[in-house]
Amino acid sequence: MYKIVERKELNPTVTKIVVEAPYVARKAEPGQFVILRVDEDGERIPLTIAGFNREAGTVDIIFQIVGATTEKMNHLNVGDSLHDVVGPLGNPTETEGLKxxxxxxxxxxxxxxxxxxxxxxxxxxxxxxxxxxxxxxxxxxxxxxxxxxxxxxxxxxxxxxxxxxxxxxxxxxxxxxxxxxxxxxxxxxxxxxxxxxxxxxxxxxxxxxxxxxxxxxxxxxxxxxxxxxxxxxxxxxxxxxxxxxxxxxxxxxxxxATMYKAFERKRHEETCNLFKKEVQ
Amino acid sequence: MPNMSLVKNKIPEQDPMVRNKNFKEVALGYTVEQAMDEAKRCLSCKNHPCVAGCPVNIKIPQFIAKVAEGYFEEAYQIIAQDSSLPAVCGRVCPQETQCEHLCVRGIKGEPVGIGRLERFVADYHNAHAKDEVKRPTPNGHKVAVVGAGPAGLTCAGDLAKMGYDVTIYEALHMAGGVLVYGIPEFRLPKAIVNKEVEGLKALGVKVETNVVIGRSISIDELMQDEGFEAVFIGSGAGLPSFMKIPGENLKGVFSANEFLTRTNLMKAYKDTADTPIFHGKRVAVVGGGNVAMDGARCALRLGADKVYIVYRRSEAELPARAEEVHHAKEEGVIFKLLNNPIEILGDENGFVKGMRCIKMQLGEPDASGRRRPVPIEGSEFELDVDTVIIAIGTSPNPLIRNTTKGLETNRHGCIVTNGEDGLTSREGVYAGGDAVTGAATVILAMGAGKSAAAAMDKYIQSK
Incomplete structure (x- = not known):
């Protein structure tokens, strides 16, 4: 499990979380991404790494609420955990020689x-x-x-x-x-x-x-x-x-990118309903 | 007196027209009576040719003799000496080309149902045994295993039993490799794989999921910084091949890996899963191997009306197990043999609306010894489909070879080893399974994991 140690809403639909993920933090470079799952039945989604702290073993993830998974993520608080975080994936952005x-x-x-x-x-x-x-x-x-x-x-x-x-x-x-x-x-x-x-x-x-x-x-x-x-x-x-x-x-x-649009919309609505119910 | 029936005891199965709508296991397994009756068909012949046909040399006549006497747990213990995943192998091994192919009963009639008996024994053990796992005495040496598939699990299990401190690193969120992402629930229930993994953990094996070797940490770091004295690479052959024909990036075209991973690992067939899957109504699966059969049968279960296997050679050349082809046909999969796709056609929204194929005929044998399929000019036709699943093979992922200096690979990207031991061009680094052979079978990967474990032990003990 990958614990959330910080959380900040940057605007009404964009949230930043800082997550304990030592393997990712140790190797991450700008341009790389992680794949995460929120819970046991969750989907795997890619999110680009927004920052990292090698000493603390944490990575920053900034996400916009666009579907069921990000909706669920936005309901997690400091102390809660993501089910899975794997990375760093992909190639770092090439910076060599740029003036x-x-x-x-x-x-x-x-x-x-x-x-x-x-x-x-x-x-x-x-x-x-x-x-x-x-x-x-x-x-x-x-x-x-x-x-x-x-x-x-x-x-x-x-x-x-x-x-x-x-x-x-x-x-x-x-x-x-x-x-x-x-x-x-x-x-x-x-x-x-x-x-x-x-x-x-x-x-x-x-x-x-x-x-x-x-x-x-x-x-x-x-x-x-x-x-x-x-x-x-x-x-x-x-x-x-x-x-x-x-x-x-x-x-x-x-x-x-529109492959699963209908499913994604339906799933997002279902997830929202779920949270509304729980909040009441 | 041996049972001289010329045919195997039939294994009870779900009715084809019922099972093609659910993900429950197809074969239900022998009853005690059927198992004992089938076991009595074994002649316990002196030469026991079957044993030589088994990549891990299970003492087949001995375990079958115990089944015939009703001592099922004893039978299990005999299998367990040589195989660490009998419940898996009893289900997915191609017995018809291995042990059963060499059975003397097969000369006149059907061979003994060795696979079915192995499965029975393993299931009996899993249902009845009170597992009191004895943790082996630690020998103070640390080894790492890359990949929690059949090769890695076997290697880890053998090393743990010798007292090694074993850590398995797995890139996905769940251990099992192709057993969990590729082979569908209806052929191999995931509870069985999970039980095997839990068994390893009980032996003291640590399983670290979500670690991609080559990205999260490298082989060199494992050995230099983490103190592992030897590493086994069992990272499989995960990179899907495509056909490189027009239209392959349309929506509705999937690699078999993607389609099966969504279905099996991500459980997209269940309502509770967040992972979407495309519910095609008319599905073409390109390829003729076991993976193609799995893709076709999953598509049926996800609600397709028509599912085609499109294969460029004829029935005789189908690489899939006969049993899988038989099951697929029973469930309603339509075989379009001697056909080759040339283009996938899309609608105005970028979704698949058809696939152009050309008819083929068999010419002279090619390098593989099989007759080469050649197109019949002017025979193009359009297949009315909305989904295309490409199951024409996979090759090893380049991540490890690109990040491990001095690790020799061949032109197919497979890791080169010294053969039997699985020793690579790097000292202390061993490899086996699909990462070495290219896509092959579960049992061959297990065999490779097993011999590598022995070689790693020898290497560390002689240091």
Whole structure:
């Protein structure tokens, strides 16, 4: 069992937990992920590692409530445990040789982008972060990003906080201002990553994205996480999760992500009902 | 007087049209009377050819003699000297090509039902024995086992019995390997696997789940930092192969590994499970091995109306056990033999709506000695399916070979060993099972785990 030692609601639908997972904490690097199960009948879901403390043997997990499993997770408190946590899985984000990078984070994807930004910053790389949210109420990790970015552009879709607009506009402005990036690293909803890649393609800037498809084992066994990159089938769990965004077949990736939509919605509703009952 | 009946005692089974809608075990097992009657068919012949056919050389005539006399626990103890998972092997071993294939009764009539008797004895023991496990005296040496499948469990059990302090590392959340994620409940109830694992724990074996060797910790760290004097790698062959044909990434196309893992390990067939599974109505399973049969039979049980096995060679070349093919047919699986998929077709939402196949005929024998299937030009046709399960094989996961310096592997990614002992190119590192042979059988993996355990003991004791 993997004990939760800290818990903080970052916004109404995004929660951070710090979990005891010594094996993961010892080896984790930014860009890697864990697979976890909440309880005995639970599904295995992949979540990217948002931070780690090697001495304390803990990892940070930031999740958005999107379905039954994350709903259940959100009802766990400090002292409760996750049933299983395995990792670190996938390959760490490549940071070697990078001198100037733009990090683009969207929504809860910022939680995954943050450790990458931190690592690059610590390595002496110039980090420009463009982070976007739908509105002011769901902004997360602002201070953390500010601390590790040489430049931070915070954006909201509706302009209720920071700069109004989409991250692609913010990124494009930086590029047009004459910033020459070795690489753009984009992490967020697949649709956002797709448009970031379209933007950077115009300027011929290498763009790395982090894919988080449906998977079961996370070790290369099920092949459920496969996607097409440069015309070849790759497994996100062992070949990724980072890929050259200009090579990824986004239409296929978005289609595959909807595989179990109906089931997931039904299960989420059932889980919500369950909790409402218990709360009464 | 021996029982000279030319046919085996039939094993009671659930009716095919009932069982194809549930996940309960297909075969129900011999009664005491049936077991004793079947045991009397054994002639206890001097040469006992059956023993040579068993990869772990179980003393078959001796245990059968005890069954014939009604001493079932004694029979169990004889099997247990050579096999650590009899309840498993009695169910999933391909006896028809091993022990039973060599039985003299098979020359005229059917061989003795050795597998069925092994299963009976193991089940009898599990139901009646009051397990008083004696913990062996510790010998002060630490060994690690990678992978809690048949090879690893066997190796761990043997080493623990010799007094070693054994830790098994398993990547999944549950021990058992292919016995829990691959082989369905209706062929091998998970309670049986669990009992075997609990038995090992009672011997003092530690099982650490959720540890991926090569990611969470490496083989070198196990030996240098954690103080393990020897390591056994039994990590299996988990990487699924695909056909590389158009449409393979459509929704509704699954590797057999994914489909079976969702069904078996994640229990997606139960209402209580959070793991989703696609309930296809018309399912094509590509491949002709045991895994393909498992996939097809699971699909039926999950509510499919039509399930096809699509295999490019003919019935004679089907790699699956005859019993599995027979069971699948009885349950209503349709065999589309001498057919090869060339494209999977999708609808406007990216779901499978059909599979284009081409008819095949058998030509000259190829390198495998089997007649090579060749396409019949112009014979393409469309199979109306909404689900495709690809069961054309698996290969070893690259994680361990990529993270262990000096570990020699061959061009298929299999770990190279010195043969019998399972010693790899690294001192103190042994390997066996599918990680070495590529996808094979449970009993071969067990045999490899067993010989490696003996070799590891010899290595450590002579240090």
């Amino acid at each position: 100037k990078v733009a990090i683009v984070g969207g929504g809860v994807g910022c939680a995954i982008a943050l450790p990458v930004a931190k690592k690059l910053h610590d390595l002496g790389c110039e980090v420009h972060s463009v982070v976007g949210f739908r509105n002011k109420d769901i902004v997360i990790l602002e201070d953390e990003f500010r601390a590790c970015s040489d430049k931070l552009v915070l954006m909201t879709d509706d302009g209720s906080y920071g700069v109004k607009g989409l991250v692609t506009a913010g990124l494009e402005e930086l590029i047009q201002a004459g910033n020459e990036y070795d690489e753009v690293i984009a992490i967020g909803p697949v649709i956002m990553m797709k448009f970031v890649c379209q933007t950077t393609a115009k300027y011929n800037i290498k763009t790395i994205i982090s894919m988080n498809p449906i998977m079961i084992d996370g070790t290369g066994m099920c092949g459920g996480c496969r996607l097409t990159v440069g015309g070849e089938t790759k497994f996100a769990c062992v070949d990724g999760p980072d890929f050259d965004g200009h090579q990824v077949d986004f239409a296929e990736a978005m289609s595959r």
